[in-house]
Amino acid sequence: MTSDCSPRYLASDNTSGICPEALDYLIRANASDDLAYGNDAWTHRAADRFRELFDYDCDVFFVFNGTAANSLSLAALGQSYHSVICHELAHIETDECGGPEFFSNGSKLLTSPGENGKLTPEGIERLVVKRNDIHYPKPRVVSITQATEVGTVYSREELLAIRTVADKYDLRVHMDGARFANACSALDASPAELTWQAGVDVLCFSGTKNGLPMGEAILFFNKELAEDFAYRCKQAGQLASKMRFIAAPWLGLLESGAWRRNADHANAMARYLADGLASLPGASLMFPTQANSVFVSLPEPVISQLRAQGWTFYTFIGAGGARFVCSWNTTSELLDQLLADARAAFDAP
């Protein structure tokens, strides 16, 4: 039985563990002692590999988690009296417990609605022109989540349109790349195409959701904004003393190509699940399944029945909405089991 040996976790891609390529490098990095605080060879190699992958001489920093990556980079893009424009469903608004406000010492997030979890140039402009007095924090940053919180992606055209409005109002562009690899896969785009070529100033590239035990990379394409950023990380408790244990697993992802393979797999599993769920009479997809998350509307009894059978997933997205997230190690067997259980729940009298 699948359910005996494999937990029925589809709540998030962070229930998965370390992918083989990352673990392999972690163990190799442990073969001998090395310098601390990022002065080791692994960290330098990993940073260089990012520059190759993005085809750009960017500044690369490693931090422990996504809250820190997003909050520290946003803090570097503005001052406490500036504001950050983001989608109303953005993780920095809904799930960081005030992290961006804490690290920036008070920057306000201004939220905009937008179809499929995406900011629009019009939505951004509306927030910028709404006020221009000193009683309201001055917009300075646009934060885009790629892929979005609802499993969709911004096309290159959409990104460029946002850059245009950002230029018009002198805004910096931050990309929350918690699922950046999944976006590259979804759009079959190179990392360069979705970042600096689209006018992104800084990218937070998540390794944790992509197969690492922990660790995120922050890439500044606008290098002026990275001035003294290493000090910022240190002060904020984000400088790992044994940094090679973040950098080496990252290198494993990059050198092996696993960063993209893992995303390809997760996205494929999500599409597989989405197709299966969509075929159930009474279930309907809530958003296009473009990356590795599936949002589906299910009757309450079906949700309860699945929960009772041990399936973990979130239902925070409105009445009847369930979110299933696939990862680098999600199997079609697990998804088949879920679909079977869901079908049975629908058929229950």
Add this chain to the structure above:
Amino acid sequence: MTSDCSPRYLASDNTSGICPEALDYLIRANASDDLAYGNDAWTHRAADRFRELFDYDCDVFFVFNGTAANSLSLAALGQSYHSVICHELAHIETDECGGPEFFSNGSKLLTSPGENGKLTPEGIERLVVKRNDIHYPKPRVVSITQATEVGTVYSREELLAIRTVADKYDLRVHMDGARFANACSALDASPAELTWQAGVDVLCFSGTKNGLPMGEAILFFNKELAEDFAYRCKQAGQLASKMRFIAAPWLGLLESGAWRRNADHANAMARYLADGLASLPGASLMFPTQANSVFVSLPEPVISQLRAQGWTFYTFIGAGGARFVCSWNTTSELLDQLLADARAAFDAP
């Protein structure tokens, strides 16, 4: 040749890698998926094991590194307009790039001198009674480093004397346990004896310097001070999504007894090195070697010669002072090599 396969790193205990017991548990924790954000079984088990080890029902939190552990716990012990009393050589004063000030939103550190890197009740009292007006931040916390930055330890009696003065002035007691295991080993004391039995309110217990890839434990013996502390960690970017990869290696240290064995070994190596260095004519120990660091005064040409041979160590501690730190994996062969090189340098014309 030892020097061929083993780097000549004695600058810090964080150049060492992951000890076998920790790595074993990390790999075991990777065997299957698990819940995120500390809701996994490993994290619960590790927290319970800490409570057993300390023989106390304390609140346990895991964060990524020492800057965060110290800064967050200090922030929980006071407000921005309070001050923290620490030794003038304390790591929180000299090496955190303003981390405590950042996390607390402005708490000032008041520093005191003190022999062998140790605060004294008199030194603490002097800082408390110096001012009592609102133009100076009100002392609220005493921070003790155990073992100290200069490789010495506070005895139980010294700790109790500090608790007495802390009680007199309503101060909370924070212990920076970056090398807490080494202190337990040095004093052959139980964790309980050096913490809550000595009036410590909160301990930051370092795993990184004890054999982990990264990860520190914060133990609140004064549980009132831990109210909502999980929120504080989350907001400040210190909640690991895959927390089991911090907790499981910790569990490896605790269940195997490696936490203490590693410290015993490191301390023994430091004594071995100290004895060897002390026997060199012209070298003199600067502080008693009680834990895993050796501070020795060397002539400048000897320092230069060792550096030229690839030995890494710090010399930030005043004219001629060199610091060598031993770790869980420091070998006597490496130390013999260092001693031989030092002897040769002394003998050089």
Add this chain to the structure above:
Amino acid sequence: MTSDCSPRYLASDNTSGICPEALDYLIRANASDDLAYGNDAWTHRAADRFRELFDYDCDVFFVFNGTAANSLSLAALGQSYHSVICHELAHIETDECGGPEFFSNGSKLLTSPGENGKLTPEGIERLVVKRNDIHYPKPRVVSITQATEVGTVYSREELLAIRTVADKYDLRVHMDGARFANACSALDASPAELTWQAGVDVLCFSGTKNGLPMGEAILFFNKELAEDFAYRCKQAGQLASKMRFIAAPWLGLLESGAWRRNADHANAMARYLADGLASLPGASLMFPTQANSVFVSLPEPVISQLRAQGWTFYTFIGAGGARFVCSWNTTSELLDQLLADARAAFDAP
């Protein structure tokens, strides 16, 4: 001509100057030197007078302005990872440039809609129960504006109902009393009835809008929350060295009864203006005129015409909405002139 000697300012009650009673006391406080930092006799007398007026042994602090009063007291009621529930039109949300977030080091404001600018128990409860995970800041404070931003007031019953829901969820109650005097006047209620008797923990009582040159009083009825608050004020740049020049004018307001007379007058003028505007065909009041502000919907040409004639007022409240604010020195002659100009603008072809 009125318009020659009197500016056509109806944009805010802070365009008015210092009322005679306040100026008289300011000048008297200047008759001789006095101790600094609130150790003078005027400050002590003013604090005592507040305790008499509120019939409560509260802790009283003086700060420079309303941003500081609200932000500092909110910071005293929660920690950075807590959140503050307020109305979506609350000044702390819309017009403090992120001040509350800055002083609290990151507390998030959670906003609720509500008729006539007022929070409801249901709206508060909805925000509290919406989330209970550590990824979202924990609600700890309810902030009420009395009188509200749209010129309405909370009745005693409404305040008590809010206190009930606050008790249910262990929330502290903060009152932004930017126009507290106007609320007392509107409800013909004593200061005690609208504060501690209704469960308010802390009140920010504005003097500036009531006839002072500057200066606000913060009254803690829950004195535990005021622990070390003087240090907080000092650190945050809100301790006046010559504090008597804030305290004495306050004393002038309190001892002469001007605090209430000024509010009575302003409210009466607002009602006068509201009646006049309501009688214009094509104009309609947007909110009940309970305090000293009048919100009226006017056709765009009328607004433009009034602006062209030099009238200052805000129109930030939605299409066609204009806000006129009356003050301690607003004259019926000025309002007659406005009404005449408005009537003429309506009649224009």
Add this chain to the structure above:
Amino acid sequence: MTSDCSPRYLASDNTSGICPEALDYLIRANASDDLAYGNDAWTHRAADRFRELFDYDCDVFFVFNGTAANSLSLAALGQSYHSVICHELAHIETDECGGPEFFSNGSKLLTSPGENGKLTPEGIERLVVKRNDIHYPKPRVVSITQATEVGTVYSREELLAIRTVADKYDLRVHMDGARFANACSALDASPAELTWQAGVDVLCFSGTKNGLPMGEAILFFNKELAEDFAYRCKQAGQLASKMRFIAAPWLGLLESGAWRRNADHANAMARYLADGLASLPGASLMFPTQANSVFVSLPEPVISQLRAQGWTFYTFIGAGGARFVCSWNTTSELLDQLLADARAAFDAP
């Protein structure tokens, strides 16, 4: 009897009240309503007058007090992970309750000793070169107090020498001008000579100690550093709604020349007192009396006796050290009385 009608306050220049010129303008500014938040005519005129007085097109901001002026301008000159170099006796270090750390979100102050309360180029350089690793906050600002905390002044040559070392290490220069007028008087120098001509980037010019009820001016000569500074003031609770009541009194000081006359008088009184005290056998001046403070070493019985007679003064400056501060309204009669009392105390058996 002098002592009957005039308090024996010599503890600080902030025990004095409002000088006639400032009060006159304050009353004039109250003659009619005016726009809020600095959009009034008084504020514009005062800013222009500063630009004339300094012969420089600087950016001018008004805030409530000195803590805020210094802390906000320092925050504008660096980031949280930067450090500020100041003298160990600087007010920002000793008497702001952590204000600079609070407003900057954690900047550390690095202190240097220095004769007569003055920083030296060598002392600054020593702090800059001491560390250059990311574990220590990067020096970014030098803060000079003019006149110093011990009543001395930096000569133009000394200021230029500090600018030279600041340029060498890319440091910004901040001047705490709590007694800037007294320094101009002491050196018979123009404001320009002591600020932008000497390489000062920003000056905090105190009005409170110079005869205002409250209010300080911040002048940015390096205008790039003032970008969005108005937002910073607003967010930090330092934007006065009725700003004309700060600006108009400032204008009174500037237009009447009282800013300099007040300083001339205070300095002259200090010299008079210093001469008198120096002539007492057993008393000795501790620092040159260059501005408006006198530091004198007195036997403990003399100090006690003066205190018993109602004289207020500080003795925080080491064994036997007493500080007397003269102000715009200090009279020679009061000083004669003090000298007589001191002489009598010395003569007491």
